[in-house]
């Protein structure tokens with residue numbers, strides 16, 4: 747490398763300073779690692795499942811606040827769970843970007859309804875939403891339940907309402923969901939895990 751005397755002293759001085767800092771324990775790698783550790787040290791961690799697809803990769807969700815009553819919790823970091831038996835710490839780009847979904851201003855956090863003929867979505871309570879769903883289900887089932895087919899064979903079908911299940915449901919809750927839907931006679935059952 748060509749350099750004049752002034753440049754030589756500048757490079758030598760910078761190299762000496764860097765090696766002295768490393769000797770004193772100021773390694774850049776260690777310093778960066780320390781920053782990351784400090785950020786997560788103040789957080790509590792919860793295990794969860796990626797909501798996007800049927801692989802159901804495990805996630806560790808770090809929340810600020812020690813669950814004290816006067817602390818407002820906020821998710822600050824999400825990463826793959828290395829102890830998860832399916833994903834072993836890995837996440838695809840969708841799962842790795844789940845923070846954006848959590849913090850998106852477009853995220854719907856409560857039930858909404860658009861009345862027949864209406865243009866606007868209106869916020870309703872969970873109680874009202876569940877009551878409305880139950881009433882709609884009963885009315886539709888009463889009107890359309892099929893007990894026998896054309897050959898006179900008992901079928902007990904409810905062909906006019908479908909049931910869509912969540913992809914991050916556990917085996918147990920998925921089993922119960924199918925049992926409930928089938929017990930009502932539903933034929934159209936699907937899961938977002940296939941989407």
Ligand code: SF4
Pocket residue numbers: 796797798799800801802803833836837838839840841842
């Ligand atoms: S979207 Fe990606 S990270 Fe999420 S469960 Fe599916 S494969 Fe795993």
